[in-house]
Each structure stands twice: as C-alpha cells, then as structure tokens.
Amino acid sequence: MTKNRLEAFSDGVIAIIITIMVLEFKPPHSVEWASIKVLLPTFLCYIISYIMVAIYWGNHHHLLHTINNINSRIIWANQHLLFWLSLVPFATAWMGETNFSSLTVALYALLLNLCGIAYYILLKVIVSTGIHDQKFLLSLKKQEKKGVFSLIIYTAAIPLAFINSLISGVLFIVVAIRWLIPDKNIEKAEKNKGNKPAF
Numbered sequence: 576m577t578k579n580r581l582e583a584f585s586d587g588v589i590a591i592i593i594t595i596m597v598l599e600f601k602p603p604h605s606v607e608w609a610s611i612k613v614l615l616p617t618f619l620c621y622i623i624s625y626i627m628v629a630i631y632w633g634n635h636h637h638l639l640h641t642i643n644n645i646n647s648r649i650i651w652a653n654q655h656l657l658f659w660l661s662l663v664p665f666a667t668a669w670m671g672e673t674n675f676s677s678l679t680v681a682l683y684a685l686l687l688n689l690c691g692i693a694y695y696i697l698l699k700v701i702v703s704t705g706i707h708d709q710k711f712l713l714s715l716k717k718q719e720k721k722g723v724f725s726l727i728i729y730t731a732a733i734p735l736a737f738i739n740s741l742i743s744g745v746l747f748i749v750v751a752i753r754w755l756i757p758d759k760n761i762e763k764a765e766k767n768k769g770n771k772p773a774f
Contacts, residue, residue, distance in 0.1 A: 581653060588661065592660055596668075620670050624666075628663060666682060675744070680743050685729075685733055691725045698715060
C-alpha cells in the first residue's frame with residue numbers, strides 16, 4: 576500500500592465520522608426559543624467533537640508526512656486509531672441527549688483516552704520503522720510528550736466527571752488547545768529536506 580492510499584482512506588473515514596455527527600444534530604420542530612434551547616447541549620457536544628476530530632485529522636496528516644513507506648504495522652496501527660475515532664459520533668450523541676450526565680461524560684473521556692492511546696501507538700510504530708532524519712525524530716519526541724500529557728488529563732477527566740462534568744469539559748478543552756496547532760517542526764523538517772511540503 577502506498578502512503579497516498581492510506582491517507583486517502585483515513586481522510587474518507589474521518590469525513591464520514593464528521594458527517595454522521597452532523598446528521599445526529601436534528602433540527603427543532605418549531606421556531607420557539609424553548610425548542611432551540613433544548614438543542615444547545617447537543618450543539619455544544621457537536622462543536623467539541625468536531626474540534627477533536629479535526630485536531631486528529633490535522634496531526635495525523637502531519638504525522639504521515641514523516642514517513643515514505645507503509646508497512647503492515649503502520650496500516651493496522653492506523654486502523655486501530657480510526658476504529659476508536661469512529662465511535663466519537665455515538666459518544667457525542669449520547670452525551671448531548673443526556674445533557675452532559677456524569678456517566679456519558681466519563682465514557683466520552685474514556686473514548687478520548689482510547690483515541691489518544693491509539694494515536695500514541697501509531698506514533699511509536701512510525702518511530703520504530705527507522706526515521707533517519709534527526710529533526711523528524713525530535714518533532715515526534717515532542718508529540719510523544721504531548722501524548723502522555725493528554726492521556727493523563729483524559730484519565731483524570733473520567734472520575735472527575737462524577738464530581739462535576741464541567742471539570743471534565745474544561746479538561747477536554749485544555750487538551751484541545753495543546754494539540755490545536757499541529758507541530759510546526761514537522762513542516763520545518765520537511766522543508767529542510769528540500770521537498771515541497773503539501774500542507
């Protein structure tokens with residue numbers, strides 16, 4: 576399998592995930608404020624999950640630019656990540672419909688944790704394939720540190736959801752801010768290789 580095929584497949588799955596999420600966002604049956612107000616939790620959940628999925632898409636795109644060849648380990652590590660991401664629409668809809676109940680927020684935090692673990696595994700598999708460019712390696716080491724930070728925060732958000740789901744929500748935002756802008760060092764390393772990056 577070529578890298579382009581893996582990217583195209585991943586992009587397609589992520590596009591479908593976002594499409595499913597927006598289809599779960601049903602329009603109100605009237606124009607009364609009360610009917611719109613009821614949808615606010617669902618809309619807020621959609622915003623959070625859209626940002627999370629978009630962050631994964633951007634960082635996944637940059638991550639794949641650090642390699643030239645695809646092997647079976649990378650393929651299955653990538654599939655593992657996409658599997659957990661594909662559950663985001665379900666967790667999003669459930670959390671919105673229950674108005675951020677403690678259980679659904681805790682399960683959402685658990686899912687984000689599993690997505691983070693899957694991304695970390697993909698990152699480690701890519702590093703283990705033997706990237707010789709030192710600047711790429713340094714960039715990926717920084718991503719590893721961010722990954723560990725994210726897993727700690729997501730793990731903390733699970734029990735904290737039963738104390739106050741708002742605390743967990745704030746923690747989700749903290750992680751999102753940390754990952755919002757993909758690592759510029761990967762772009763710089765790509766430019767230094769003399770290639771024209773497709774960012």
